[in-house]
Amino acid sequence: MPPYKEGLKRKIDQKAKVPTSKTESEEKDNWPEKDEELIQSVLDGDNDDVTDSEHEEAGESASDNEQDGVLFNDSADSTLGEDVSADSASDESSELTDSEDDDTEESEEGDDDERRDNDSTETESVDSGAESGASGVGQSNNESDKVTQPTKGKHKKQKVKQIKEQAAKSSIDALADKIKETSVTIKPVEQKDEYEEGDSSDEEDRVVTTGEVPTWWYRDYPHLGYDLDGRRIMKPPQRDQIDQFLQKCSDPEFWRTVRDPRTGQDVVLSAADLRLLQRLRASMLPDAAHDDYQPWVEWFSREVLATPLRAFPEPKSSFLPSRSEQQQISKIVHALKMGWTKTRRELAKERRKKKEKKFYNLWGSTTNEDEEKLRGIHKHIPAPKRPLPTHAESYNPPPEYLLDEKEMKEWNALSETPWRRKYTFLPTAHGSLRAVPAYERFVRERFLRCLDLYLAPRALRMRLTINAEDLVPKLPSPRELRPFPTSEALVMRGHTGLVRCVDFDPSGQYAISGGDDGTVRVWETSTGRCVQSAAAGAAVASVAWGPARGLALAAAAAGARLLLLAPGGRVGAARAAAATDRLLAAAPPAHDVAMDERTAACVRWEEVSAEDWQRGVRVLVSHFKPVAHVCWHGRGDYVAATVRDATRGVLVHQLSRRRSQLPFARCRGLVQCTLFHPTKPLLFVATQRAVRVYDLVKQELVRKLQPGAQWISAMAIHPAGDNLLVASYDRKCMWFDLQLSPQPYQTLRLHGKAVRSVTFHPRYPLFASAGDDPYIVVSHGMVYNDLLQNPLLVPLKQLAGGAARDGLCVLQLRFHPTQPWLLAACADGTLRLYT
Amino acid sequence: MVSKKKKKYSSGEGAQFMTRKAALKKLQLTLKDFRRICILKGIYPREPRNRKRAQKGAGGIKTLYHTKDIKFLLHEPIIWKLRELKVYQQRIRRARAMKKYGQMKKYFRDYPDMNIDHIVKERYPTFVDALRDLDDCLTLCFLFSTFPSLRRVPRDQSLLCRRLTVEFMHAVIAAKALRYVFVSVKGYYYQAEFEGQTITWIVPHHFAFQPQSKDDVDFKIMSTFVEFYITMLGFVNFKLYHSLNLVYPPKLTSGFSSKSDKDLIDERAYVSERIAAMNIPLVKLSGVGETEEVPEIDIFNTEDDPQKLEEAKLEAEKIKKLKTLFDGIKFYINREVPREPLVFLIRCFGGQVSWDRDHFVGATFDESDESIAYQIVDRPSMEKQYLSRYYVQPQWVFDSVNARTLLPINKYLMGAVLPPHLSPFVDKTKDQVYIPPEQRALNDPEFKPLDDDDDDGEIEEASDEDEADQSDKESEIDAEEALAKQYQEEVKQDSSSDEDEEDDTNSEKKKLAKEKKKAMAVTSGVPHKEHPYLKEIEDKQAFRLREKLVRKKHRNLYKSMKAGQEKRKKEIWLLRKKRRLHDEKVKEEKKTEKRKQKMQALEAACS
Known part of the structure; x- marks a missing residue:
């Protein structure tokens, strides 16, 4: 189609659409409404336009999307459309120029032509020549373009102006009418042809007639394909870089010009295209007119419409039962009948039944073999049962189980630590059974029991079935072991300080005592009268009556001096006293008295002054240090004195020869006391920890006893000489059987405090111990002649000693030589006799 | 040849025990599963003799299991079941995550259940063993039967608990096996006797279930216990019914079928159903004689203790009486x-x-x-x-x-x-048990309850003893003094006449002396009469001395035993004292009441 024709046609169209365009100009950018109007107008005009316009857009969008693709097999139609649009665009541009200079329309058009000659003269010719059918389409496209191009307000105004001018120019109109008539005469035929082919609008814009052929088939050829008549359709001329550049420089529309790979032609994108592209790039819906959020109209709802949407009658098949379904159903029914399948309900029932626990006789047929086969827990310890409830747990307990105020206070005080409470529950009395509430800790208690069952470590513990009394050794009753001192008979008062020491004379008629008041007193045992009192000059640490029958002599350790006292004629047998005096009056010859230097340095036998003699002192031995303990040898000739010294602790004085010895070159430890064996020439020396036994004849250590005490306080030897009793400050008495081991045969813990004195009875199987606690314990200590029989020790009686003073109570004990009497030197300045 | 050095703890106590962690590793189980299997199988930790050695030298206190127990678990088929369950749960979880709810529902429907019948048999090889261990089982089942639907407890558990407990109660009724009942603040204690085993269980009071905090109670653990106990109780019930010639399961009212879920909501309805069910005698198996044979006690002459035999006979007779x-x-x-x-x-x-x-x-x-x-x-x-x-x-x-x-x-x-x-x-045979006066009155009909007015001597005497005991503890001297005082008083009391006699005798003595001079004669000697109090004091003292000779090895044990005795003594003393005070108070109140009434009567008479 020649360009002028196009231009004319456009004008005509414009004329036809004057009113609409006016409205357009008024409304400017109000798109959707305009579109509607456009559609209306198109409907008014002809149907082609509508389809065209729609399609064009679609086609453009498609091309836009697929610009990168080389082949456009699938969208051949749309590309055709695009081609058309390209045409129209070019037309538009021309038109624009047209409108600018109205007067020179023709020339302009000619210009247009010329301009186009540069690129598409050949196609134009082809078009105009061959495509008569396509031209119609192109026109319609143009029309639509015309309509859908309201972007620029300026253009519109110009158009309006144009129209006015056109109206004025009737001559041109007349010409145009003529042309229109001719074109109209052609058009209907072509259009008809197109619609007769098919109703689809896809094929409308078929412009390229080369067929559905890939372009690369013609890559190396100058033509694109063939038209209906078999003539070649030539490719548009290819431009090189320079041409491109020149074009770029010259053509103001270059930026919107794209090449159609299908036809090889340049296409100038229209404003609509550009807008479309913009929308797509902004990822908006391509169609601006489309409302995404339209209210939904429920056409096909359950509501029965008065006028149905589909007005055709129900098909007959819908009234007839389906044959195949019937077959299927009968199959299922048969299967159900035969029990091959089950209904859902039956299945559920079965499942439920299966889940139900089934119980049977689990212990029905047990044989021993089965039991043996069963594995069990290794050394199973069954869980202990919970203790059964006591009266306190009753809902109506006896009144004594209810907590009183004090207990309630205690109960409340332990609310932080409830496990320390006496009960886990609060004993409460409920008047009636219906008033008993639920126990709120019940669940918790059961839970704790569960925890115990699986979490508490279990162990087998032997339960003691013995009574506490069974642990106490079975001993004969004290009643069977009489006689022994049972009660206090006499209290002898006279000493003003502590009574440190006490001793009976061999006959038992008199007792001698010494104390911290520095006196030595002699008492009559039977009456408790103080017979004689002599000042010793210093605190008396120890007294001991000489064992020799013929002599009446007692040794007393007063400070550093050892006094040998003769109680005198008033005490005891006068003959014995006289004999003693006679014996001690004259000193033995000097050669006998010779002592070695070491001993002489320690001891000095002093002359007894007349005054002292009068007082009863017969012999006076002064030591280098205070004497702690004195003891006689059984014969009465020797006196062993213990001095608190590390090396020269033991001194033995011989009376008959008035000389002294230091038996040990050195002592091991601080000597506490010494003791002569009653029959054998043995000397027992107790240091702090050990007792050593020395043979005096052989002058060697015989054995060492280890009492296991921290500090020995006193010793006593059994009159038979085979057993030794050792007392210690750490509250123990140790009984040694000297024929057995050096360890004690028995350790007696009879006292609560330090033991200061132990003693044996010379006749009866009795011994006694006393110390800082207020009790004297008298015990039975039977030694059998049979060597296989162990000594029997039975504590018999606790006797109350004197009052305690300075933490001391009883300082020394002595048994009466013949009677079961006990004399205690007490710290309160008394002597107490127990019978 | 160099012998290989023996590794430490590879034998002896170190090899015998296994910490829980090691056990988990060995069994390849999670702690949760391990706990479950321990509960089901009845495995428990052990207390070793030497913890240090058992823990292989590690410090602290660890949960130790016996290695043999863990090895025993290793062969347990339900371990595999547990593992399968784990996989199954994963499947469910996945279905939920994928929002395939239909699938999930199906999985839940077909949830595999664990069969633990063999464990019951294994843990209790004989029926008697099961009966012996039924206490906890019954108590927990009775508790669970009152539970509403809980989150961690499967719903069918509490339903089954209801059924089984009622069945058990029916068995007790049918066997007339109940021996004792005790209403405590916690619930009703019942004691029944089956096959010589006493079974004690607690039924809580109404509304036993209260919401528990998560720290207090873990229902999951209890539910696992119940899972086992249900199985066990079911089998025990079966066996009991079987031995009683009853049909199992008994036809009870409809409230116990698992179908009706409505009683889950309405506990009261359930309870009344249960009680109603109890009022209906069970169906006996046909062809069985009604009369129950009570076996006579065989008398063996070899029995050493005739007294015991007598007691047993008496007890049997009592029980026979109790049954009717x-x-x-x-x-x-x-x-x-x-x-x-x-x-x-x-x-x-x-x-x-x-x-x-x-x-x-x-x-x-x-x-x-x-x-x-x-x-x-x-x-x-x-x-x-x-x-x-x-x-x-x-x-x-x-x-x-x-x-x-x-x-x-x-x-x-x-x-x-x-x-x-x-x-x-309360065990009456034990010594050092406080017996309330009511019980004493029951035991011997001669005992008069303390409420009666003329019976004060008993209390006084008792209190005297108690006082003596008390002071005894406080100080020995005091005790002696007190006793001596008592003695003196007594002597005074009973020898007030003696003194007169003595005076008489003194005067008589002189006469006698004169007479003696006149006529030498032998008078019959008077035996020395020791006063019981003095004797008691002496014995006590002697015993106290002898106590000191307890061997060093036993000294602590002895002391603790003594301390326990003292404590119990003190408790009894306290209870007695409280009772006495209470009784006195009540008496006083009564008296005032009477006086008031009298006064009122008098006033009424005057006016």
């Missing part, structure tokens, strides 16, 4: 009384029982029935009373059962202040 305690007696329970324990008891001992037909289901006869012997009421008074029956409080039933005879009802009549309800489980 309520035979043929009709009871009617008023509606305010908690019915369940009473119906259970009365049915157990052969009585007939009914209740208000309008309020609860399952009543068998009406209140107007003239043959009702006892109506059990728990209210102070009633308007309409029948002359033909006694109105007693429920405690009468409990106390009668424990006393194994129908107690006189005068103390239990309607509105009376009840005597204390005593526990029948």
Whole structure:
């Protein structure tokens, strides 16, 4: 189609659409409404336009999307459309120029032509020549373009102006009418042809007639394909870089010009295209007119419409039962009948039944073999049962189980630590059974029991079935072991300080005592009268009556001096006293008295002054240090004195020869006391920890006893000489059987405090111990002649000693030589006799 | 050859024990699964003799399991089941995550259940073993039967618990095996005897379930226990019914089928159903004689202890009597009384029982029935009373059962202040147990209860003893002094006449001396009479001395035993004292009341 024709046609169209365009100009950018109007107008005009316009857009969008693709097999139609649009665009541009200079329309058009000659003269010719059918389409496209191009307000105004001018120019109109008539005469035929082919609008814009052929088939050829008549359709001329550049420089529309790979032609994108592209790039819906959020109209709802949407009658098949379904159903029914399948309900029932626990006789047929086969827990310890409830747990307990105020206070005080409470529950009395509430800790208690069952470590513990009394050794009753001192008979008062020491004379008629008041007193045992009192000059640490029958002599350790006292004629047998005096009056010859230097340095036998003699002192031995303990040898000739010294602790004085010895070159430890064996020439020396036994004849250590005490306080030897009793400050008495081991045969813990004195009875199987606690314990200590029989020790009686003073109570004990009497030197300045 | 060095802890106690962590590793289980399997299999940690060695030298206190126990678990088939369950749970979780809810529902529907029957058999090879261990099982099942639907507890568990506990109670009724009952603040203790095994269980009071905090109670653990206990109790029930010639499962009312979920909501309805079910005798297997044979006790001459045998015989007789305690007696329970324990008891001992037909289901006869012997009421008074029956409080039933005879009802009549309800489980054979005066009165009919006015001597004496005990503890001297004082008093008391005699004798002595001079004669000697108090003192002292000779090895043990004795003594003393004070107070109140009444009467008379 020649360009002028196009231009004319456009004008005509414009004329036809004057009113609409006016409205357009008024409304400017109000798109959707305009579109509607456009559609209306198109409907008014002809149907082609509508389809065209729609399609064009679609086609453009498609091309836009697929610009990168080389082949456009699938969208051949749309590309055709695009081609058309390209045409129209070019037309538009021309038109624009047209409108600018109205007067020179023709020339302009000619210009247009010329301009186009540069690129598409050949196609134009082809078009105009061959495509008569396509031209119609192109026109319609143009029309639509015309309509859908309201972007620029300026253009519109110009158009309006144009129209006015056109109206004025009737001559041109007349010409145009003529042309229109001719074109109209052609058009209907072509259009008809197109619609007769098919109703689809896809094929409308078929412009390229080369067929559905890939372009690369013609890559190396100058033509694109063939038209209906078999003539070649030539490719548009290819431009090189320079041409491109020149074009770029010259053509103001270059930026919107794209090449159609299908036809090889340049296409100038229209404003609509550009807008479309913009929308797509902004990822908006391509169609601006489309409302995404339209209210939904429920056409096909359950509501029965008065006028149905589909007005055709129900098909007959819908009234007839389906044959195949019937077959299927009968199959299922048969299967159900035969029990091959089950209904859902039956299945559920079965499942439920299966889940139900089934119980049977689990212990029905047990044989021993089965039991043996069963594995069990290794050394199973069954869980202990919970203790059964006591009266306190009753809902109506006896009144004594209810907590009183004090207990309630205690109960409340332990609310932080409830496990320390006496009960886990609060004993409460409920008047009636219906008033008993639920126990709120019940669940918790059961839970704790569960925890115990699986979490508490279990162990087998032997339960003691013995009574506490069974642990106490079975001993004969004290009643069977009489006689022994049972009660206090006499209290002898006279000493003003502590009574440190006490001793009976061999006959038992008199007792001698010494104390911290520095006196030595002699008492009559039977009456408790103080017979004689002599000042010793210093605190008396120890007294001991000489064992020799013929002599009446007692040794007393007063400070550093050892006094040998003769109680005198008033005490005891006068003959014995006289004999003693006679014996001690004259000193033995000097050669006998010779002592070695070491001993002489320690001891000095002093002359007894007349005054002292009068007082009863017969012999006076002064030591280098205070004497702690004195003891006689059984014969009465020797006196062993213990001095608190590390090396020269033991001194033995011989009376008959008035000389002294230091038996040990050195002592091991601080000597506490010494003791002569009653029959054998043995000397027992107790240091702090050990007792050593020395043979005096052989002058060697015989054995060492280890009492296991921290500090020995006193010793006593059994009159038979085979057993030794050792007392210690750490509250123990140790009984040694000297024929057995050096360890004690028995350790007696009879006292609560330090033991200061132990003693044996010379006749009866009795011994006694006393110390800082207020009790004297008298015990039975039977030694059998049979060597296989162990000594029997039975504590018999606790006797109350004197009052305690300075933490001391009883300082020394002595048994009466013949009677079961006990004399205690007490710290309160008394002597107490127990019978 | 160099012998290989023995590794430490590869033998002995170090190899015997395994920490829990090691056990988990060995079994390839999670802690949760391990816990479950331990509960099901009854595996428990052990206390080693030497913890240090058992823990292979590690410090602290660890949970130690016996290695053999863990090896025993290793062969357990349910370990595999647990692993499969784990996979199954993963499947469910996945379905949920993928939002395939239909699939998930199907998985839940087909959730595989674990069969633990063999474990019951394994843990309790004989029926008697199972009975021996039934205490916890029953208590927990009774508790669970009251539970509503809980999050961590499968719903069918509590339903099954309901069924099984009721079945068990029926078995007890049918076997007449109940021996003792005790109403405590925690619940009802029942003790039954099956095959020589005593089974004690607790049934909580109503509304036992209270929401528990998560730290307090883990229902998952309890539920696992119940899972095992249900199985065990089911088999025990079966065996019991089997041995009683009863049909198992018994046809109970519809409330116990798992279908009806409505009783989950309405506990009351369930309870009344349960009670109603208890009132219906069970169906016996056909062709079995009704009369039950009670085996006579065989007498073996070889028995060493004839006294024991006698006791056993007596006990058997008592039990025989107990079984027919309520035979043929009709009871009617008023509606305010908690019915369940009473119906259970009365049915157990052969009585007939009914209740208000309008309020609860399952009543068998009406209140107007003239043959009702006892109506059990728990209210102070009633308007309409029948002359033909006694109105007693429920405690009468409990106390009668424990006393194994129908107690006189005068103390239990309607509105009376009840005597204390005593526990029948206190071991009377043990020494150092406080026996309340009520029980003493029951034990020997000569004992007079302390309430009576003329019986003060007993208390005094007891208190005297107690005082002596007390002071004894405080100080030995005091004790002696006290005793000596008492002795002196006594001597004074009983020898006030003696002194006169003595005076007489003194004068007589002179005469006698004169007479002696005149005529030498031998008079009969008077034996030395030791006073019991003095003797006691002496013995006590001697014993105290002998105590000191307890061997060093036993000294601590002895001390602790003594301390325990002292403690118990003190408790008893305290209870006695409280009782005495209480009784005195009550007496005083009574007196004032009487005086008041007298005064009022006097005033009335005057005016």
